[in-house]
Amino acid sequence: MEDKRFTSVDFVNMERRFRAHFFNSLSGFKSVNLCGTEDKKGKSNLAILNSVFHLGSNPPLMGMIMRPATVPRHTLSNIIEQDHYTFNHINKEIIHEAHQTSAKYTRTQDEFEMVGLTPYYSDNLRAPYVLESKVKIGLKFRERVNIASNHTILIVGEVVEVILPSGAVGLDGFVDLQEAGTLTGSGLDAYLETKKVARLSYARPYEEIKEIEAFMSMMKE
Amino acid sequence: MEDKRFTSVDFVNMERRFRAHFFNSLSGFKSVNLCGTEDKKGKSNLAILNSVFHLGSNPPLMGMIMRPATVPRHTLSNIIEQDHYTFNHINKEIIHEAHQTSAKYTRTQDEFEMVGLTPYYSDNLRAPYVLESKVKIGLKFRERVNIASNHTILIVGEVVEVILPSGAVGLDGFVDLQEAGTLTGSGLDAYLETKKVARLSYARPYEEIKEIEAFMSMMKE
Numbered sequence: 001m002e003d004k005r006f007t008s009v010d011f012v013n014m015e016r017r018f019r020a021h022f023f024n025s026l027s028g029f030k031s032v033n034l035c036g037t038e039d040k041k042g043k044s045n046l047a048i049l050n051s052v053f054h055l056g057s058n059p060p061l062m063g064m065i066m067r068p069a070t071v072p073r074h075t076l077s078n079i080i081e082q083d084h085y086t087f088n089h090i091n092k093e094i095i096h097e098a099h100q101t102s103a104k105y106t107r108t109q110d111e112f113e114m115v116g117l118t119p120y121y122s123d124n125l126r127a128p129y130v131l132e133s134k135v136k137i138g139l140k141f142r143e144r145v146n147i148a149s150n151h152t153i154l155i156v157g158e159v160v161e162v163i164l165p166s167g168a169v170g171l172d173g174f175v176d177l178q179e180a181g182t183l184t185g186s187g188l189d190a191y192l193e194t195k196k197v198a199r200l201s202y203a204r205p206y207e208e209i210k211e212i213e214a215f216m217s218m219m220k221e
Numbered sequence: 222m223e224d225k226r227f228t229s230v231d232f233v234n235m236e237r238r239f240r241a242h243f244f245n246s247l248s249g250f251k252s253v254n255l256c257g258t259e260d261k262k263g264k265s266n267l268a269i270l271n272s273v274f275h276l277g278s279n280p281p282l283m284g285m286i287m288r289p290a291t292v293p294r295h296t297l298s299n300i301i302e303q304d305h306y307t308f309n310h311i312n313k314e315i316i317h318e319a320h321q322t323s324a325k326y327t328r329t330q331d332e333f334e335m336v337g338l339t340p341y342y343s344d345n346l347r348a349p350y351v352l353e354s355k356v357k358i359g360l361k362f363r364e365r366v367n368i369a370s371n372h373t374i375l376i377v378g379e380v381v382e383v384i385l386p387s388g389a390v391g392l393d394g395f396v397d398l399q400e401a402g403t404l405t406g407s408g409l410d411a412y413l414e415t416k417k418v419a420r421l422s423y424a425r426p427y428e429e430i431k432e433i434e435a436f437m438s439m440m441k442e
Contacts, residue, residue: 002386002387002388003384003385003386003387004384004385004386004387004390005343005382005383005384006382006383006384007345007381007382007383008381008382011279011280011281011380014394015394016279017393017394018393018394019278019279019281019394020278020279020394021391021393021394021395021396022278022390022394022395022396023275023277023278023281023380024275024278025394025395025396025397025398026275026356026358026380026383026385026396027252027273027274027275027283028251028252028253028254028273028310028398028403028405029250029251029252029398029403029405029415030249030250030252030274030275031248031249031250031251032249033249050275051274051275052248052249053248053251053272053274053286054244054245054247054248054251054271054272054286055286055368055370055371055373056244056370056371056373057240057241057243057244057245058232058237058240058241059232059370059371060232060240060244061370061371062248063286063368065274065275065276065284089249092418095418095419095421096421096430099421099424099430100424100430101424102424103424103425103426103428104425104426105426109426114426122226124228135247137247142370143368143369143370145366145368145375147276147284147364147366147375147377148364149276149277149280149282149363149364149377149379150276150277150280150282152276152277154366154368154375156368156370158370159232159244159247160228160229161226161227161228161229162226162227162228162247163224163225163226163227164224164225164247165223165224165225166223166224166225167223169225169243170242172238172239172242173235173236173238173239173240173241173242173243173246174242174243174246174408174411175242175243175246175247175408176246177246177249177250177407178407178413182249182250183418184249184250184405184415186398186399186415187395187396187420189420189421189422189423189433190395190417190419190420191417191418191419191420191421192399192415192416192417192418193415193416193418194250194405194407194413194414194415194416195413195414195415195416196411196412196413197313197316197404197412197413197414198316198411198412199408199410199411199412200316200317200320200410200412201410202410203320203321203322203323203324204324204325205324205325205326205330205335207324209317209320209321212410
């Protein structure tokens with residue numbers, strides 16, 4: 001297959017939607033999550049995010065990128081009001097419902113109701129999880145960082161609770177997301193399953209890499 | 222399968238490596254890339270990254286997270302010296318070589334040589350691409366943002382060049398990464414292939430989501 005080269009002149013000349021699809025997919029596969037929040041009156045909100053990433057393990061921190069002027073609406077103000085929010089992994093059974101949360105509902109409409117997903121509350125958090133989601137992550141707001149280059153916002157949160165299938169956690173701590181049914185995202189609208197190629201051993205100079213053997217759950221079946 | 226709940230007390234008590242595996246995989250699937258740089262003398266460097274993400278389309282911006290005190294070594298200083306760097310997607314054929322770049326080589330050692338990958342230079346960039354990589358992204362350094370919560374650094378770059386298989390770009394701009402053979406990553410050491418479940422139409426309230434039909438390349442075969 002021939003290679004094609006694009007440079008900055010081409011980017012400027014791209015039609016707006018073409019450019020959005022192009023760069024949203026170019027950056028590689030993404031973590032897709034439903035972000036659950038509530039306002040002070042307890043009204044819940046649910047928004048799909050494709051910009052969640054790992055920031056650190058100790059303390060456990062995750063980042064997400066938000067555009068203040070556009071979607072997801074209400075999520076940012078709820079996080080700041082209640083200090084808590086949730087990330088909920090998306091599986092094959094709920095992709096239509098998850099994607100539908102990106103529709104522009106009004107402030108008085110609850111996305112859980114509108115798309116048909118079930119809020120689930122833990123005692124530890126002022127934010128709803130998605131019951132249908134198999135991997136549920138509860139976070140406490142830590143830091144808001146402004147990115148000057150394009151006026152996006154990085155929201156940093158500390159993980160304070162995790163609820164997931166016991167069999168998906170390995171003896172070494174690795175969470176087998178394929179086993180848990182978690183999907184990955186590409187671009188603005190694609191959802192994909194995964195199939196493990198390999199886990200590879202810790203790399204050292206002049207030492208050959210080995211494939212790590214089959215997954216062993218930390219939990220007894 | 223039973224659910225298991227972990228809270229902050231459990232995180233503190235986790236063994237250090239267990240905690241690293243747990244949180245690195247918990248955040249969802251990742252974009253894995255090789256980052257190519259060179260120093261002022263033209264000595265090249267290659268480092269594997271699992272923290273690249275989309276920041277915006279106009280201008281086209283991508284972010285990456287770095288830990289200043291640890292790996293990847295030399296990448297940050299090279300980016301600041303030369304103002305340019307590359308992201309190169311990882312495919313199945315080069316996962317061992319790609320993973321091996323995470324070994325702690327000395328400053329005088331060139332990862333390209335040490336792991337057996339081929340530098341490829343474009344006239345537009347003071348940084349090497351990886352010839353074996355099918356999706357090559359050239360960036361210009363834009364901004365360094367310090368994240369106070371854990372002293373990590375967000376590096377923002379503007380995409381100035383893209384080289385990829387012509388057949389992987391759709392009529393609507395969507396880049397079919399599965400078609401291009403791009404892998405996704407999980408945790409610290411897992412690499413996975415993807416299989417598309419669906420692309421879904423733009424969501425609007427009270428409108429049913431449709432699956433977007435088969436991929437049509439913008440290029441004639």
